[in-house]
Each structure stands twice: as C-alpha cells, then as structure tokens.
Amino acid sequence: ADPVPATLRLKWLPQAQFAGFYVAVAKGYYKAEGIDLTINPGGPNILAENLVATGADTFGLSGGLDSVFAARDKGLPVVCVGISHQLTPFVFVVRADGPIKTIQDFKGKKVTTWFTGANHVLKAMLTKNGVDPALVDIQPQQVSVTPFVDGQVDVITATRYNEYYTIKTRMGEEKLRTFVAEDSGITFPRDTLIVSETTAKEKPELVKAFLRASIKGWKDAFSDPKGAVDTIMKAAPTLDRAHQEFQLAEVQKLMTAGKVKEDGLFWIDMDAVKITQQLFLDAKVISKPVDLAATFNRSFLEAIPVADRRP
Amino acid sequence: MPVSIQGSGEAALAAKAAGASDAAQILSLTGVTKTFGATRALDGFTATIDKGEFVTVVGPSGCGKSTLFNIVAGLEEPDPGCAMRFEGNSVIAADLLGRVSFMPQRDLLLPWRTVIDNAILALEVEGAPRKEARALAEKMLPEFGLTGFGQQYPHQLSGGMRQRVALMRTFLFKRDLMLLDEPFGALDALTRTMMQRWLLDVWQKHQRTILFITHDVDEALFLGDRVLVMSARPGKVKLEQKVDLPRPRPAEIVISPEFIRLKRTLLEAIEEEAMKSFTAEGK
C-alpha cells in the first residue's frame, strides 16, 4: 500500500535537538512503517499543540509538559504519547568566581529567566530552599546571553544544549557554576510528543508506527552522532557543527535519563508528570488539575517491545 | 445673425427680434446667476447665441467671464432659478458636458504628455484611434507654428507655445459651439493675427459657432458678429453691440471710421464698468 502521508511539527527550527527524527526520515524508517513523513519546523509563536489539535499536523514535538497542560486546560484535544526530555532541560548559571555559591545567595540578585515555565521552576527552587521569591530581582530573559557575559545579570537561565554552549564558549566552562532543578526535587520534563485525540482514537497503528520509527532513528543518532549531525547539517547548513555535536550529546543525556534505561525512550514518567502539574497548579498557570488519564497515553509506547525502546 | 438679446441691469439693451425662430439659436441663457460663498460672480446674465454666430465677450477683469464659460461648458451649475436652452432643448449645465469645445484660460496641459499627445486628448476621449489622431495632429503643427515640437513636453515650451497647444487641442475637439477663453492672450501681434485668420477660416468653413473672451477691443471687433460687454462683478450683459462690418475684414479695417466709432462706444462702456470693478469691494 502507498505510505500514509503525515507531518511532524517541531517546536523549533531544525537542530540536533531533533536529530533522531531527521535520521529516521533519512534512513527511510518511516517509509518502512508505511508513513510518508514531512517534518515541519516550528518558530516563534508557532504552537505545535494548536496545529495538532486542529489537524493541520499529525504529530507534534511540543514545548513540553507546560504547554500540554495549558492546552488541555484550554480544552485543546491533544494527547501526549511520549516525553523526550526526562529532566529539566535548563539550568541556572552563575559566575564561579562570583558571590553566589548557593541558591540562598540568589536573594537580592538579578536573575533573568524565561517566563514560559522556567520562572515557575525558579520560584519553586527558591521556595524549596527557603528563599522568598519576592526578595529576588527576577526579570524576563531576552534572547541574548550577552547581559550575563557582560556582568549586568547575576543569574541566567540556559538550556543545557543551547545557551549554555554559547556562554561556555564565550567565558569558559571553568568560570561557570550551575544550579539544577532536580537537586531541589523539582522536575520539568519537556519536548513532548503529541497527537490529537482523533488520531489517538482512530489511527492507533499510525501512532505506534511513528513511535517505532522515531525511536529507531534516535537510537541510530545516539550510536552514530557524527552521521546524525551530518543529517542535521544537511537540513540546516548554516548551523555551527561543533555546537550541534555538543547539542546532540546533551540531548542524549536528557533523553536517556531517569527511568528510560528500563522503560525506553519517550517513556512517560507519571510521577514526574504529577510533580510538574502541582508546580503549575501552585503557580495558577492552570485553573484545575487536568484529566491525566486522558492527557497521557502510554499505550502506544507499550505496544512496542520494551527492548526495542531502550536506548 | 443675432436674433434675440436681453441685457438686464441699468444699461440693458433689449433688442428682441420677434421673429426669432428657436431653430436658429444654439444657446440661450436667461437670468444666469452664480455665487461663490459671499462672492456673486454672475447676476442675471441673459443672452442668446445663434447658430454660426461669432460672439466676442469683453468685460473688466474679474467680472465673471470665465465663470460664464465654466457654466456653458457644463462644468459648473449656475444658482437655481435660471433657464438655459441648447440646440432648442432646455438643459442643465451638466447636459452640456462633451457638447461644446472649451478652451480654458489656463492651458492645463498634462505634463506627462507630449505636445502631440496633449493635442489629441479630446480625440482620444471620443474614442478615436490614437495613431490616426496623432497623424492628424502632426499635420496641424505647422498651422500653429509648432513644427518640430510635437515630441516635446509642456515644460519645454514657451508661454505662447503652450497656449497654442491648448488651442490645437480645442480645435481637434470638433463641436458646433466653441468657447475660447482668451485664446490669444499670450501671443505676439503677428502670431495672433495669423491665428485670428485661421480661426475665422475654421469658423466659416466648418460653420461653427464661437463664443470668444478677449481683453482686446480691437480683437473683439475684428472677429465678432456681435460683442457682449459685461458689467463689473456681478457680471451681466451691459451692452450688446452688433458689428456690421463686411467680411472678410482686411487688417486695415481697424483704421476705418466705422471701426473706430464702434471701438469708442465699446471702450466707453467698458471703461465705466472697469472703473466700478476696480474700486469695488470684493463681494
């Protein structure tokens, strides 16, 4: 039979963060599963949830649990079928030689962060460590890390795979100290795979096939990072290769952390999900708890033998 | 020949020829009044123009001559309460659009058109094929002393040359009634004389009716079957002077006693009005 056309909407432009999907396309893994997959990049203000909910795209690699919760809260019929990053993908960075040694030292300092979820993580971390967030000068973070490099900002938020790389190349890794959410017992998994309720209900085989091929692609990417970066560089030739190699390595750490060793890639860890939901309820980002059973569906993953899913 | 004229106002001359057949008249205006805000430009202008007549209009500057022409060209409606007849039918100004060929006081050439293309504007509007129209205009250039200037743009012309282009444009728009607002104002004596002869030629050959504004009493007498002297603003007919000089009129006619007598009459009438107009308040 002809392959079924389907699209995957990314949360952002092609980069090593999404290498597995590109590798799977390049190696024909989706074709082999009977899927003719097109990868559509994202962009600022492009919301994968929205496009998946309306059926414009079949699959979405969305922002993260944050946006899945928000979408469900607003009644968008999306279902999460897998989680990519098992750990909080961002860290808070300070100068190693600066006055900030512990989270308590954030008090009275200028901290910039993204007001897209990271701010709630920061507040939770502060609260957990006995700091009143009101005493910290928290400000939105712009695209550039330069204010931090120039010393205008004391603490900056950085994804492990992007901003951190930029800061490190400018300042040197030894000059930096990082604070990790997991150290305060907080987890904020991101980069979720979503489909619409319709797709989940009417085309379960398609979802399973997609997951199978994607996992295969990611495993290939991890075992042959050079080749995976080659594939990415083909899709986006202006990227910095060294950065992409670093990114893939970081993404591998994020994707293979936690329970993934046993339960396989894209595993949905409901404990982490609940922690994150509480975070959002506390922050009043969502008005009420979402129906976790309807929002998270592990059945598609579970249909794939766990051995195939393990990295 | 003139049939019916009715000047109103203190110096009116009511020379009603009873036998006037409507068919002989091309245009008749009764009590035409026009007010711009506080300024009354025309006040009860009444006159009749016969088919084939050459009527010249003189009057003090600002007395409403151009306003009159605008109305007869269909561009402006007079104040309510007047009557206009054209070719035997009662009309409003707008009905006259496209039915008289009108040369305004300013040349109003289009800066993006060459001399030729400016000249054929009206023909184009009528739907004439552009090529033929251009050929026609090209042939007329020598008559207007514009040989070799066909492809120039208006800003490359002298004042008098622009006026001649505007004239050409008007002539190419062939209508029974022509309204010419100081067509020769910017021309030197000889060019003017040549254009005058040419105009008389066109008039006679093509049986056109001409209404002609001028400041030059000699010109008014030399050309016209009849001269309308307008009063100071608000303008009406102050004097209607028949010019019973034989045609064709030689250039020397200007020194004939008859001519000089007519000229004196006209000058007197104009002088009186011009004096009024000059000292009048703008109203």
Added chain:
Amino acid sequence: MPVSIQGSGEAALAAKAAGASDAAQILSLTGVTKTFGATRALDGFTATIDKGEFVTVVGPSGCGKSTLFNIVAGLEEPDPGCAMRFEGNSVIAADLLGRVSFMPQRDLLLPWRTVIDNAILALEVEGAPRKEARALAEKMLPEFGLTGFGQQYPHQLSGGMRQRVALMRTFLFKRDLMLLDEPFGALDALTRTMMQRWLLDVWQKHQRTILFITHDVDEALFLGDRVLVMSARPGKVKLEQKVDLPRPRPAEIVISPEFIRLKRTLLEAIEEEAMKSFTAEGK
C-alpha cells in the same frame, strides 16, 4: 537714455554711442547664448540698459524672451562665452539672485497663502516683520483693484486678479531693476491702462529701471524709452528702436503720426521675424 546697443545677426543695428559711461549702465549683456538640449533659445543677445531706463522687449512667441529674463533674474546660467555686467561689475547669473525684482510669465501664486500673504512673500524672505508687511500690502490692494480680496485664496480669483497679485508681489520687492514678463497680459483694456499709469508713476518716482516684455506694440511704445525687437528663435536683438515721445504721454498719443510711424517700423520688423519663427522647425 540709451547708450550702447549691439544687435547681431543679419538685421543688426549697431548704434554705439562712444561716450558711454559705465556708471550710467545698470545692466550690459554681451553675446548671451542659451541652449536647451537641441533647442537654441538665445544666440548672442547683446544689449545695454541704462540706470532709470524703461526698456520694452517684443518678439515672436517662443523667441527666448522669458529665457532672457530667467538669465537676468539669476535663475539660469547662459552658455559659457558671454559677458554680463551689472551695476558696473562683471557678474555671472547667480550673482543677480535677489538683486532684481522679477515677475515671471506665470503667476506662481502659492495656493496655501492668501492674497496678502502671497503679495508679501518677497518681503518675508527679506526678513521684514510679517505684520508690517501685511499692513503695507493691505494698503496697496485698492491700487491693484483687489479691495476686499486680501483674505481670499488664489483659487478663488480670476485670471486677471491672479496676475495683479503677482504684480503686487513684485512691486513690494523693491529693487533698482525690475523684470516684468507680460505683466498685463490678462488684463482688460482699462485695468491695463490704469496699471500702466501706475507703473510709470512708480518708475519715475522711485527711479527704477524697468525691462518689460509685452506682445502689444502699442504698449511697448507707450511705455518704453526704447523698444528691443527680438529676432525669431534663437533670439537676439533684431532692432533697437528709441522712442522719442515726450513724457508724460497722454492716451491720445497712440493716434499721433509719430507714434504710428514708430509702430509701423516695429510691426514690420516683428512681422518678418514672427513669420520666420512660425514656419521654423523646432530646433
């Protein structure tokens, strides 16, 4: 009184008065030539104007009169190779900017300024206080037959009224040398006569020098100390005619034999040139 004139070309009239004192001359032009692309407008125009003289310029339409004025007003540089002297000094055209009062052939009134404000434009440029300038202009309105129109905008005026506003603007810009390009072209006979008288008055009282373009040979003779007849394009001086009529000149002078004799001479010269110009190719 005229001192030195040199017409060039086939019909030139070289009347060099050897005793010419430079101090008496306000303007002297030698061999002024001007070419626009392929069109030569002036070709070796040579003339001298004395202080206090009233010189009128006539010539066929398109012969380069306005071009000459543009040069003398400082607006356009002539082709290289000519000599110009102004008030005893050798000058280029640009040096003359702001030193002669110039009235162009088109009125060029600014649509956003009232009659008064258009009239005081030059005064404003000179830095006169606006209030005083306005008061001055206001007082002059009756002389120009514009009483009550001070606060009107140009589009509310008739053709002749606009011309008078432009004239007023020029007169308010007081300079020893005045260049008037057909200032009375759009005026009726009487208004024209009144403005002429007024102009002669200003000229004599204020000792101004006037260069005056007109199409009207009567006007040229009636006003001028001297008449320059220009040749067909390219323009040069074809004939310089001294007008030895006594001043003040009464209106009746136009029928004096002396006047008529002069007129005939001029008309002949003009006619010849106009004929050439009319049949010439545009070059």
Added chain:
Amino acid sequence: MSAPQSSRALQRGALGMVLLVLAWEGVARGFNLPAYTLPSVSAILGSIFDHRTTLFLAGAYTFAEAFSGYVIGAVIGIALAVVITLIPMTRNAIVPVATSINSVPVVAWSPLILLWFGIGMPSKVVMVALAVSFTVFLSALAGLDRVDRRSVDLMRSFGAGRLAILFRLRLPTALPLIAAGLRVSTVRAVIVAIVTEMLGAYDGLGWVIYQAVLQVDFVKVWSAIFIASAASLAFFGLVGLAERRLVFWK
C-alpha cells in the same frame, strides 16, 4: 472636509465596524469555531472585561513606547529629508544607507537592538523610531522634491536661501505627503512596538500576547489585539484630524 461630512464619515466608519463585528460573531458562533481558530467577539469582550486592568496597563505601556518612538521617528525622518534638501550632497550618502537599513526587516534588527538597548522600553522606542522614521523620511523627501521648479526659481529671484525656500515653499508643498506618511506610520508604530515586545520584553501588549500564546489562551490574545486596534484607530484618527487642520487649502 466640512464638519457635517466628517461626522457622517464617523457614523459610517462606526457602522462598518459594527457590521464587521456582527459578521465575526455570526461566523464564530454559527460554525461553532473553537477559540483557537476564532473566538467570538462576545467572548473576547468578556475577556477584555475580565483582564481590564492588566490590559489597560499593558496598552498604556505599549502606547507610550509607540508614541515616543513615533515622535522621535517622525522628527528624525523629517529632519533627514530636510537635511538632504538643504545639503544636496548628503543625498547620495543618506538615501542608500537609509534604504539598506530599512531593507532589513525590523524584526531582524530586534535581536541586535535588544542587545544594544536592553530589554526595557528603550529598545522598543528605538525599533518604532526606526520603522516610523523611514516611512516619514520617504514621504517627506518625495514631498520636498515635488515642488514646481519655477516656484523655487521665483523664490530664488527674491534672494531666498535654501532655508527660506524650505519653510515658505517646500514644507507647505510637502505637507500633504508628509501627513500621509505620518498617518500610515501611526498604525505601524503600534504594531512594531507589539512585535518587538513579543520578541523580548516584560511588559506591554506584545508581552501579554506572547504569554497568552504560550498559555494557549487565544481569547486573551484577541483581547490584547482589540486593545491595540482601538489604540491604533484612535491614533490614526487623531493624526488624520490634525492633518485636516494643517492641510486646509486642499
């Protein structure tokens, strides 16, 4: 335009808006569209009421940015055009530079402007000024160039210098075009402020919109846009009114 005419225009404009709103409401309700496709106007108005303080403050913030940037941009645009008319030599330097700067979409400058001017108000003001100045510059220059050469000549014959010609002739001639540029710029000023806020800010309507998009709250997005539209429309109307005062001779 006379007073009764302009009040009629106002009525018709209002009628047009009402028709639009009705059609919108009809479509949104009739097809039962979900909020993430097109929320109904009533829902949006409700949301505006719910968030009125936030939206009003954000709107005021954005408008402050837009207005300051607008004024600065307008002054710069007109000043540059004036400089070119006064010193013609500068034309060949200013015009190409201005066009190349403006050929790069404002959004592309935003990261650099944010880098150079920070995430606060100044960067938005700079961006708005950038966008407005070019629009006004082009219009002003075209207007200043458009004067009839013979009128310039007449002024020159009065001994008028470039300045006198500028003030008495060129600027009045250019006024209608400058005014049109200023009118078009009002809308652009607001939108550039919003877009820049979306790319980096912590206040203003753009920030509200950005937040709302990430929170999948499309009703709120539309609420913010309604506020922005109302502000722009008022801004546009005010400038239009001033224009009619200024260009009275038309």
Added chain:
Amino acid sequence: MSATTLQSPATRPGTSPLVTALFRAVRGLAILLAVLAAVEGLVIVLNVKPWYVPRPTLVLNAILATPEPYVQGFLRTLTETLMGFTSGAIFGVGIAIVFFRARVLRELIFPVFVVSQTIPVIAFGALVVLWFGNTLIAKAAISFYLTFFPVTVNALLGLESVDPRQEALMRSFGASRFQILTRLQLPAALPQIFVALRLASALSLVGAIVGEWFGDTVGLGVLLLQGMYNENVVAIWAAIAMCALLGTGFYAVVAAAERALVFWGAEQ
C-alpha cells in the same frame, strides 16, 4: 526636475541613462566597500567583541562557506516578496480607486482596513499555517497584508490631489469617469503611488521574512531566525546582509521604474 526620485535630480537630459546607471552602481559599490573596510578596521582596532559587531570578513566567510542556503534563501524570499508586492500594489491601487469613487464604501471600510493593520501577524503563526499551510501562498499573503495599506493611503491621496481644473477640462470633453481615471487621475497620482511603492518594496520583504518564521525550511527569514536564537551573531549579520542586498536591489528597481515612468516630476 526628476522630483520624487531619491537619486540626485540632475541626471535627466544629456548623458545616457545606461551610463548614469552604471556610474551609479560602480560608485555605490565603491562606497559600500569603503564603509565595510572602515568597519573591519574599526572592529579590529577598537577590539569590538564579535557578538556586538562581527568583522565584515567573518560575515562574508560565513556566506561563502555555505553559499547555497543563502542563494536558495535569497531566491525563495525574492519570489515571495515579488508575489506579495505585486498583489499588494495592485490591490492597494485598486481599492484606492474604489474608495476614491465610492465615498460610502470608503467611509464604511477604511476604518476596518486601519484595524486590520494593527494585527501583529506573528501572534497568529498557527492561524496562518492553518489557513494557508506551509506554502508560498502563506508568505505571499503576509507580504501582501503588509504592503497594500500604504499603497492605498498614498494612491488615494494622489487621486484626490488632481488639479480640479484639469478634471473639469476632461469633463468638458465629455470624458467618462473611466477615461478621466486612466488619462488624468492615475498618471497624476503616479508620483504619490511610487512613494508608497518604494515603501512597499521594503514592507513586502518584511512580510515574506516574517512569513518564513511560521515553520519554513528555506528562505532568508529561516536563516535569520536560526542565527537569532542560536545567538550566532555572524549568521545574523550574514542573513541581514542578504536581506539588505535583496531589499536595496528591489528598492533600486522600483526607484528606476519610477524614474522612467514619472519623468515629468512636479512640472505643471
């Protein structure tokens, strides 16, 4: 005077237009090179950090290292820009004519147009993708949306400022409204329309680039976005340089068209 064109007005008669254009291009290039060299020197001498302003040679190298995304992006963005510009210009002038003719329509609809211009497209990336998909049309549509409004405003202004006496003359010839439009009003409005078209040349490019931010894979907008969010300042400048090249080139074409079409300037 070749008013309304932005280049020096003293270029009409005499020298051939080709020679003038060539001369201009060479001079422009020389100035550009000089400026770039100066920047290069300044950056080196003042030791400016590359993330504030990178050396021009670095930018050039970045483009030359992987030329094909830049070339492809250029062509793709150019296509979108042209589509948006053309449709926006035609619609802008067309609607201006409609508004000019039908005052009622104008008063009814114009405010809606103003309001439409206050909607930040990038807030509705998803809607654009929903309506138009990931197609060229989507980019062209955004480009169109940014372009038509200034054209409408200026064309309307131009149509309205036609000398009423000239219109009266045409009417006296019995000209129909259509004839008055094509023979008088449109030519007379052309200078004003071109002011807007020059502006629109830049805006249509903005539209195309913003359009590419909604999940596209090729185009200068994509390159720009990559550079922006990776904080790769050299890549940002490389994309900016390409945008500037496209934008100024397009602007120059529009300005040249204007010089050819609006040769009469402000003469009356």
